[in-house]
Amino acid sequence: MHRYRSHNCGELRAADVDTDVRLSGWLHNRRDLGGILFIDLRDHYGLVQLVARPGTPANEALSSLTKETVVRIDGKVSARGADNVNPDLPTGEIEIEVSEVEVLGAAEQIPFTINADDGVNEERRLEYRFLDLRRERMHRNIMLRTAVISAIRHKMVALGFNEMATPILSATSPEGARDFLVPSRVHAGKFYALPQAPQQFKQLLMIAGFDRYFQIAPCFRDEDARADRSPGEFYQLDIEMSFVEQEDVFQPVEKLMTELFTEFGNGRTVTSPFARIPFREAMLKYGSDKPDLRAELELVDVSDVFAGSGFKAFAGKHVRALAVPDTGDKPRKFFDQMGDFAVQQGAKGLAWVRVGENNELTGPIAKFLTEDDIKSLVDALDLKPGHAVFFGAGEFEEVSKIMGAVRVEAAKRAGHFVEDEFRFCWIVDFPMFEKDPDTGKIEFSHNPFSMPQGGLEALETQDPLDILAWQYDIVCNGTELSSGAIRNHEPEVMYKAFGIAGYDKETVEAEFGGMLRAFKFGAPPHGGIAPGVDRIVMLLADEPNIRETIAFPLNGNAQDLLMGAPSEVDEARLKELHLSIRKGPAKPTPYKPTK
Known part of the structure; x- marks a missing residue:
């Protein structure tokens, strides 16, 4: 028989009854029922139950060992009684009558429970990650x-x-x-x-x-x-x-x-084919360039409705509306909770109205809306009796962020959110450039090596902020999985694009000389993700x-x-690397491992 095991802990079944076996693993759990020890032994492959009878050397050895001790046991496979079968465990029809025990690796008292989630904080889990990974x-x-x-x-x-x-x-x-x-x-x-x-x-x-x-x-x-x-x-x-x-x-x-x-x-199902959504459309409809399409609601820009409105809170601002079906009869608590959620996202509040049987609007801001306002909203949002409408107003970016989060939360609370699906989409037509809000400087908005739509002509004739690029993101359930692009492979396009972003020709050649040289010797059109x-x-x-x-x-x-990283380096090593340390301002005391 092998020195450590004839089988692993997850493979024994009823067909193995009366077989002599040798197993090795960790003491996962232990129960003492009237002197009979029941031990769960765990390895990479699964769990198996051991039995040690009173008065046996195995019982004496196993009763004193701490959990997570590594042992080798010899024993015989026996069938569990019908009342003791565990249908949730692949090995649940059998147990091992232990005849011999050898300790292979003693364990100290463990700092947190392995066989249950005891709510231990992440810092402790990462300090003892080798134990955490046993869960x-x-x-x-x-x-x-x-x-x-x-x-x-x-x-x-x-x-x-x-x-x-x-x-x-x-x-x-x-x-x-x-x-x-x-x-x-x-x-x-x-x-x-x-x-x-x-x-x-x-x-x-x-x-x-x-x-x-x-x-x-x-x-x-x-x-x-x-x-x-x-x-x-x-x-x-x-x-x-x-x-x-x-x-x-x-x-x-x-x-x-x-x-x-x-x-x-x-x-879970995967919706296919994946939707293609232009960046600007995604920001308008979903308030995000990584939309969660499981939320089956869309935002609508209603700024025009309020452009000349007497409702001063919205006049002259960017206004986005979210119509939510089947919520008009929700209690006031529903709307208050949505308002609280919006405040958590950074809003000052969340305006709303309900749609009645005759398309009349009620709610906190209804009295500020004219008949023309109401008609325009009904048409723009295709409102029906039973709808509720939430509004956000302010700067475009701020409203997008807040109302994008409100869209998903409202869908979840109102039953318009699809679970158990992976909904992918491609976000396409990203702007090639954007303006830094602090400095006003034009910079790349995505990947600097992307091909602009329209090529060199677009770079030379269009406003940089209007130029789109062959850039794309793949998104699943509100999580961006990746960015990608069709690459620029022409030197003149590269010089011009980097020039718009503030890089002179000498800098481009110094930083990307290898790439430029390659482009000058026959580069194919190419792209990736x-x-x-x-x-x-x-x-x-x-x-x-x-x-x-x-x-x-x-x-x-x-x-x-x-492992204690990052760590300090001694002076000899710093000298060898031609480095010296300049201490910055004091920082908060770092986390110290517990003993």
Whole structure:
């Protein structure tokens, strides 16, 4: 028999009764019923129940061991009585009568419960992540991630893509976030940058003639954490294709996502084909460029209705309305709660009206509306008896943010939200440039390496803020999975686009010399995208926070509480790297691991 196990803890069944077995695993739980010990033994594959009778060496050994001790046991498989069968456990028809126990790894008292969710805070969980990962939910999430990545690789190869690796140590690039810098020991005063994305390299692969590339690529960005963003590092499915237009990129990605979310979606359906929604339309109808289409309500711009209105609170402002069917008879509490929700999003309040049997309007602002106002609203919103209408007024961006959130919340509260579906869409026609609200400077709004719609002519003849780009996002259930673009592959277009964003020709050549040289030696039209692996798994696992799908994430302050990173470096190492430390202002006391 093998030194540690003849079987794993999840594979024994009724057909194995009377078999002598050897198992190894962790002591998951223990119950003492009248001197008979019942032990749940756990390994990677599952749980199995052990039985140790009173007066046996096995009973004596197991009764004194702490939970999470690693043991090897020998025993015989026996059938459970009919009343003791556990239908929720694959091994629930059998148990193991233990005859011998060997401790392989003793465990100290564990700092939190493994076999139940005891509400321990995230900081403690990350400090003892190796224990946290023993929990069933976390173990399942990480194995889901493994299965998803394996499936992605197989599906991408089947779609005709080739997996290739790109460098980790490279040069800085204006991807929109801060770089992580690596000081060079042999080139004093110079730094490598960890890649925010393999953007330039995957384009160079297309120029080199490889046609269809993919990679499960590690990316590094020095940015703050969010529920759907891990600070420091993340992984993306990096894709690039040659001789393609926008729809040519969409087709294989739609096929991949449909298959992936169907296979791992636990019965949830995937709506197909994916909707194509222009950016400006998305902002108007949904208040967001990452709309949750499970909410089956849309916003309507009614600014014109109130442009000359006597209702001073709305006059001269951007006004968005949300009509919600089947809510006219809701109690006042419903409207008050929606108002409270809007205030939480940053609004000063939430105006509303109800629609009566004869399309008359009642509610807090109804008395301020003229007959013409009411008729215009009924026509613009296609109002029917039983509707309620919520209004937001102010600056476009502010109203979009608040009313976009109100749209989803109202849909959930009023029964117009579809559960158990993955609703994808493509957001297209992004502006090529935007204006920095603080400085007024024109800058790239998306990917700086994108092809403008209209090419060089558009850059030379149009207002930069009117130029659209061949840029797109893929969104699922309100989560942006990825941005992508058809790339610019013409040097003159690149010079002009970067010039509009404030980069002179010398700067462009200094920062993107490799790319420019490549463009001058025959570059094919090409484009790509890079869906986030972490976000895909987060959606499939139905987790609200991306850190729940990563084995060893940094916390919200970009700290590794298990390994103690970031850490200080001694003077000898700093000298070798030609660095000195300049202390900044005092910062809050960092989290200290508990002993």
